[in-house]
Amino acid sequence: MMASSSEPDVASQLQVRFRTKQNQYAIPDTPYAIAATVSTSELNTLVNAILKDNPDITKKVNFDFIVFGEFLRTSLSEHLQSxxxxxxxxxxxxxxxxxxxxxxxxxxxxxxxVAAVSCKSSWIVSGCYDNSLHLWTTKGAHKxxxxxxxxxxxxxxxxxxxxxxxVFISGSHDQTAMIWEWDIGSNAVECIVSCRGHDKSIDCIDVTxxxxxxxxxxxxxxxxxxxAQLIDEDESASKKTKVDNGKPRSSQVSLSGHREAVSGVxxxxxxxxxxxxxxxxxLKIWDVDLAAPSRTIASNKPFFSLDWNPQNRLLLTSSADKIVRVFDHRLNVDTPTVNARGHTSWVSAAKWGPNEEYLFVSAxxxxxxKMWDLRSPRAALYEMSGHTDKLLCCDWVGQYLISGGADNAMRIYKSKKPASQ
Structure with a gap:
């Protein structure tokens, strides 16, 4: 199946060179002649066999392999042909x-x-179709x-x-966005501000x-x-007033340009x-100072969600055609840089992993x-099952991956990176 680097190259073999950014797993920078039909499992066997000479590695390591910027998911020859x-x-x-x-x-x-979820540190706030909000710990305690x-x-x-x-914000089908203050010690929450101005449902929120x-x-x-301040700029802390359902507040800026519902901001x-x-x-990129779009990206299906990654400066979207798309708004084209295919129905939401250049999830x-890697758009890394109805929202903070759905459930999964990453 495999040959050492000293054996002659033949038609059924390929010359390969291995490299890694994880220095503890580095092997000699020597060309190896291997069978063209090898898969990930066989490459794992080869690399682990070479690593046996490393006294610091005491157990088998499971590796992924990247060739031409994409994870190997077929035989090496098929991958090269594609x-x-x-x-x-x-x-x-x-x-x-x-x-x-x-x-x-x-x-x-x-x-x-469960239509909305946001996690920060060890706390989760969720939004529900029964008009309520809920506070939870990531350990599952309802607060x-x-x-x-x-x-x-x-x-x-x-x-x-x-x-x-x-402090957190909620948006509702009742056309209001509410700013809430939660006293953790006394476990008491109060709506401080009620933001009014939209004529229909508020479906998405993002905070600077x-x-x-x-x-x-x-x-x-x-x-x-x-x-997002609890107190208006012209109101001192000593004049902070309590108003049922929050003190009314108007918007600072209104942006118009979309022709249908805004699904992500x-x-x-x-x-x-x-x-x-x-x-x-x-998709639109807005210059807030000019209150106008500086770039518009057109697609052929409705977009259901949007996320932005400051690590790679890429936009992540979900859509009605079952595809999760990644766009680079700096390019003067409407074509996605990545099309992640694998869902069999509408994709409600997609979210970048925290401080991740490549990883994201979709619901x-x-x-x-599903958990994805930009370098594996043809197949998700993992599928997380358990819901019994459609998913509506998701989030990913730290080691916690969270999904909410029409089965009235919010599920939490834990993701642990290898110690080397």
Whole structure:
């Protein structure tokens, strides 16, 4: 099956060279002649056999292999053929320790559909179709059920969180966004501000990194920017007033340009540029100062969600045609850089992994929660099952991957990176 580097190259063999960024697993930089039909499992056998001479490695390591920027998922010869790569020259193969499969951690039951979820540190806020919000620990303890909205909660986002206080925002089908302050010690929560101005359901929210402003997207096709401060700029702390259902607040900026519902909004590095997705088949990059789009990316299907990755500066979208797409808005083309295929129904939501350049998750109407790598668009790394109805939302913070769905369940999975990564 395999030959040493000293054996002659024949038609059924390929010359390969292995390299890795994980120095503890480095092997000699020597060309090896291997069978063209080898797969990942056989490459694992070869690399582990070479690593047996390393006294620091005491057990077998499970590796993934990258060839021409994509994970090897077929035989090496088929992979090269799909990339129209020559077989006469030495093939560079990068290897890295395989990410372990996420493990089920908890299932948290609600009284209705779970439409929104946001996790920060060890706390989760979820939004439900019974108009309520819920606070949980990542260990599965239910801390508080919060009434206040008069229609289903469609979006939630943390603003700030410390040992004593948490601030978060909720958006609802009742056309309002509420800013909540939670006293962790007394486990009491209060709606401080009620933001009104949209004419239809608020379906998406995002907060600036510094927590000063937030943006909402609505079925009324508009995007609005608001202050996220608990106290208005013209109101001192001593004059802080309590009002039932929160003190009213108007938006600072309103952006118009989409023709149908706005399904996703994300700040991009600063509070002067943001991205939006819509059911009108477009993504828009907005210059907030000019209150106008600087770039529009067109697709052939409605977009259902949007996320932005500051690590790689790429946009992640989910859509009605079962495909998760990645776009580089800096390119003057509408073509995605990656099409991740594997869902069998609508993809409700997709989310980048925290501080990750390559990893993301997606939640679909096929009841599956999937983990992906940009370098493996033809197949997800892992499928997380357990839901019994369509998924509506997801989040990924630290080691916790969270999904919510129409089965009234919020499921938590734990993902642990190899120690070397």
């Amino acid at each position: 990339h129209e790569a020559p077989t006469e020259s030495t093939v560079e193969i990068e290897y890295l320790e395989r990410l372990p499969a996420p493990k089920p951690h908890d299932c948290l039951t609600h009284d209705d559909w 508080l059920a919060i009434p206040g909205h008069t229609s289903p909660v469609k979006a939630v986002s943390w603003v700030s969180l410390n040992d004593s206080t948490g 990194d510094d927590g000063s402003r937030f943006v909402t997207g609505s079925w009324d096709t508009t995007i609005k920017i608001w202050s 994300k700040w991009m590095n600063t509070d002067t540029e943001l991205a939006s997705s819509s059911w009108d088949h477009t 679909g109407h096929d009841m599956l929660f």
